[in-house]
Amino acid sequence: MTFLKISKAAVIGAGSWGSVLANVLVKNGLDIKIWTRESKQVTELNEQHTNHHYLPGLKYDERLVATDDLAAAVNGRQVILLVVPTVAIRSVSQKIGKILQTSNERPLIVHASKGLELGTHKRISEIIAEEIPEANRAGIVALSGPSHAEEVARQDITLITAASADVAAAKTVQKMFMNDFFRIYTNQDIIGVELGAAFKNIIALGAGALNGLGYGDDAKAALMTRGLAEISRLGVAMGAKPQTFIGLSGVGDLIVTCTSVHSRNWRAGNQLGQGVPLADVIKNMGMVIEGITTNKAAYELAQQRQIEMPITQAIYQVLYQGCDIKQAIANLMQREGRSE
Numbered sequence: 001m002t003f004l005k006i007s008k009a010a011v012i013g014a015g016s017w018g019s020v021l022a023n024v025l026v027k028n029g030l031d032i033k034i035w036t037r038e039s040k041q042v043t044e045l046n047e048q049h050t051n052h053h054y055l056p057g058l059k060y061d062e063r064l065v066a067t068d069d070l071a072a073a074v075n076g077r078q079v080i081l082l083v084v085p086t087v088a089i090r091s092v093s094q095k096i097g098k099i100l101q102t103s104n105e106r107p108l109i110v111h112a113s114k115g116l117e118l119g120t121h122k123r124i125s126e127i128i129a130e131e132i133p134e135a136n137r138a139g140i141v142a143l144s145g146p147s148h149a150e151e152v153a154r155q156d157i158t159l160i161t162a163a164s165a166d167v168a169a170a171k172t173v174q175k176m177f178m179n180d181f182f183r184i185y186t187n188q189d190i191i192g193v194e195l196g197a198a199f200k201n202i203i204a205l206g207a208g209a210l211n212g213l214g215y216g217d218d219a220k221a222a223l224m225t226r227g228l229a230e231i232s233r234l235g236v237a238m239g240a241k242p243q244t245f246i247g248l249s250g251v252g253d254l255i256v257t258c259t260s261v262h263s264r265n266w267r268a269g270n271q272l273g274q275g276v277p278l279a280d281v282i283k284n285m286g287m288v289i290e291g292i293t294t295n296k297a298a299y300e301l302a303q304q305r306q307i308e309m310p311i312t313q314a315i316y317q318v319l320y321q322g323c324d325i326k327q328a329i330a331n332l333m334q335r336e337g338r339s340e
């Protein structure tokens, strides 16, 4: 595609991240419609300009318009930004694909979700490409990097990546989001960007668990470093460029997710480390914990491709096979000595 100056976009998903990204775009002067499946949330966003369940205390820009009518959100928009959990990407994309076929429109599709599909192990952009016909999309861009909704909401400095094989598409997204607190880099390695984003959540579960168990900074640094080594190994085997894992969407996002109390994955791991059962952790969070399903996908991929991922395997044993966390850590420590 050619570079476009965007004035109208739709944001699909009004959870923590979708609502904050929508707010950034409104502040940047764009006309934004945000879609949520919840009619009560539409009323709250349009009348109180709040999103109490997801970001208590935040006042949204009054120009942000919410709707629960997907066609009304999508039609006539130059960009559609998907920000629903990975598990919902296929069904939502299917619906959007049908709407765009009927209206015969061709917007740029952007997503900011981080995960792999269970069963197929597909990346988000692969799912979108399957469900929205090529004739009805101008390109696909992944928006990803170290960014917590809670901090972007208060306009903290945040730097992330717009990734697409199509440079003009990535630059279009860069331009629409950039402002004095939000800085976007482009990257053509969408495979590496999406995989770094998905896999770091697994390691963040482990970092949280170490904290919950009372381990210190040495353990955290070790987990992050060896975690980066194994997620890059799988990522490169899946077609990612190695250097992407030392960029914002790789080590950058790994650092923020493994060290921030805002991270849902870290907080979930922290509770598991304190002995809270997984079902209760999920119930109490009230928001998506992507690392739990991505751990299963990554474990299966590692098995299929015979790639050594001891941390991912240990977390899989804890989450899915009932292994005690302390036993899983002991098993990791007792592995035969290796070179780095």
Ligand SMILES: NC(=O)C1=CN([C@@H]2O[C@H](COP(=O)(O)OP(=O)(O)OC[C@H]3O[C@@H](n4cnc5c(N)ncnc54)[C@H](OP(=O)(O)O)[C@@H]3O)[C@@H](O)[C@H]2O)C=CC1
Pocket: 013, 014, 015, 016, 017, 018, 036, 037, 038, 054, 083, 084, 085, 086, 087, 088, 092, 112, 113, 114, 115, 147, 148, 149, 150, 286, 287, 288, 290
């Ligand atoms: N939160 C953050 O700081 C960041 C999140 N991300 C990524 O963004 C994605 C979304 O995360 P986040 O906003 O935190 O998630 P939340 O749990 O805060 O919100 C999820 C949103 O998606 C909606 N949703 C859930 N399931 C479906 C479905 N089946 N169909 C339609 N809508 C659905 C929810 O609607 P309802 O309220 O009705 O359930 C809600 O609006 C994730 O992949 C996450 O990894 C990326 C960077 C930062």
Ligand SMILES: O=C(CO)COP(=O)(O)O
Pocket: 114, 145, 146, 147, 148, 201, 204, 253, 256, 257, 262, 263, 264, 265, 266, 288, 289, 290
């Ligand atoms: O991706 C994120 C930060 O970059 C958000 O991480 P959590 O989903 O763990 O909150």
